Amino acid sequence: NAGVTQTPKFQVLKTGQSMTLQCAQDMNHEYMSWYRQDPGMGLRLIHYSVGAGITDQGEVPNGYNVSRSTTEDFPLRLLSAAPSQTSVYFCACRGGRETQYFGPGTRLLVL
Amino acid sequence: DQQVKQNSPSLSVQEGRISILNCDYTNSMFDYFLWYKKYPAEGPTFLISISSIKDKNEDGRFTVFLNKSAKHLSLHIVPSQPGDSAVYFCAASLTGTASKLTFGTGTRLQVTL
Numbered sequence: 001n002a003g004v005t006q007t008p009k010f011q012v013l014k015t016g017q018s019m020t021l022q023c024a025q026d027m028n029h030e031y032m033s034w035y036r037q038d039p040g041m042g043l044r045l046i047h048y049s050v051g052a053g054i055t056d057q058g059e060v061p062n063g064y065n066v067s068r069s070t071t072e073d074f075p076l077r078l079l080s081a082a083p084s085q086t087s088v089y090f091c092a093c094r095g096g097r098e099t100q101y102f103g104p105g106t107r108l109l110v111l
Numbered sequence: 112d113q114q115v116k117q118n119s120p121s122l123s124v125q126e127g128r129i130s131i132l133n134c135d136y137t138n139s140m141f142d143y144f145l146w147y148k149k150y151p152a153e154g155p156t157f158l159i160s161i162s163s164i165k166d167k168n169e170d171g172r173f174t175v176f177l178n179k180s181a182k183h184l185s186l187h188i189v190p191s192q193p194g195d196s197a198v199y200f201c202a203a204s205l206t207g208t209a210s211k212l213t214f215g216t217g218t219r220l221q222v223t224l
Contacts, residue, residue, distance in 0.1 A: 004154070033211075042115075042200060042214040043155070058211065090154050099145065100212065102154030 002026055004103035006091050012109045013081040021076040021106050023091030029101075031094040032074040033058070034066065036087040037105075043090065049074055081110045114138045115203050117215035124222050130188040132218050134201035137182065141203035145212070146175060146186050149198045158199070159186070191222045 007022045025032065033048040035058075045058030049068040063085060065077040074093075078085060088107050092100040116135045124130045134144075142163040147155035161168040161175045161184065168175050174187045188195055198219050202212040 035214075040216055042117075042216040043202075043212075044214070045211055048211060059213075092154075099157035099160065102147075102156070104154050105152070 004091055004093055004101050006089075006103035006106050008106060009104070010107045010109075012111065013078075014111055015082060017081050018077070018079050019081065021078075021089055021091075021108075023074045023076065023103060024072050025074075025091075025093040025101070026072065027093060027095060027101065028071060029093040029095040030071065031100075032068065033092045033094075033100065034064070034074070034076045035090045035092065035102075036060065037090060038087050046076065046089075078108075081108075083110045086110045112137075113216070114141075115201060115213050115215040117199075117201060117218050119218050120216070121219040121221070124191045124220065126193060126222055126224050127190045130186075130191045130195065130220055130222070132186040132188075132199050132201075132220065134184045134186075134215050135182055136184075136203050138203070138205075138213075139179075139182065140205050141213075142206050143204045144175070144177060144184050145202045145204075146173075147200045147202060147214075148195075149200065149217070155200060188220075191220075193222050193224065196220055196222045 004025045030051045034046040035043040037043045047066040049055045091103040094100040145160040146158040149155040177184045198217045200217045201215045
């Protein structure tokens with residue numbers, strides 16, 4: 001039982017490049033989310049999904065796309081990377097209200 | 112507009128003493144509160160939570176207190192241990208908002224020997 005896995009662990013992009021951050025969970029939880037963590041800002045919600053085929057925007061969705069074709073996977077796409085997207089990205093899943101389980105994070109540097 | 116605030120960026124406590132981490136919120140509609148602990152290069156891990164219908168929840172060395180009239184919650188760690196050194200985030204949610212947690216900015220706790 002791996003919980004929530006994220007790949008890659010670290011990525012360097014040039015401005016304008018695109019990439020997909022992968023997130024997978026093996027807990028069969030319906031709810032999944034993406035957060036970004038920036039210094040002095042805490043964690044901010046980017047997008048979330050309440051089940052396969054259903055996604056919605058969070059607090060800071062601009063510049064990011066998501067899709068949810070299966071319960072297990074919730075990839076986050078950066079269409080045209082900008083330096084402002086330099087951050088640490090966390091994926092999470094939740095089975096009930098008690099808690100969310102976070103992945104180990106992806107550290108992204110956009111030059 | 113920061114709806115969940117942790118005004119102390121850092122806190123240093125001696126081993127064995129009590130650590131008190133504070134959190135304030137502005138949205139009176141929040142009805143569920145959580146504390147997460149985060150070590151460097153790892154994702155946050157759930158620590159303890161409290162519903163707005165309660166004013167206290169205890170789990171071992173960790174106790175969360177909620178004062179709804181003051182819109183304030185605190186996390187008490189007794190006794191503090193060196194392994195408790197981490198960044199602590201409080202978070203809040205509203206009923207019916209699915210996965211949406213609003214996080215504070217975090218407090219770095221250092222427990223010294």
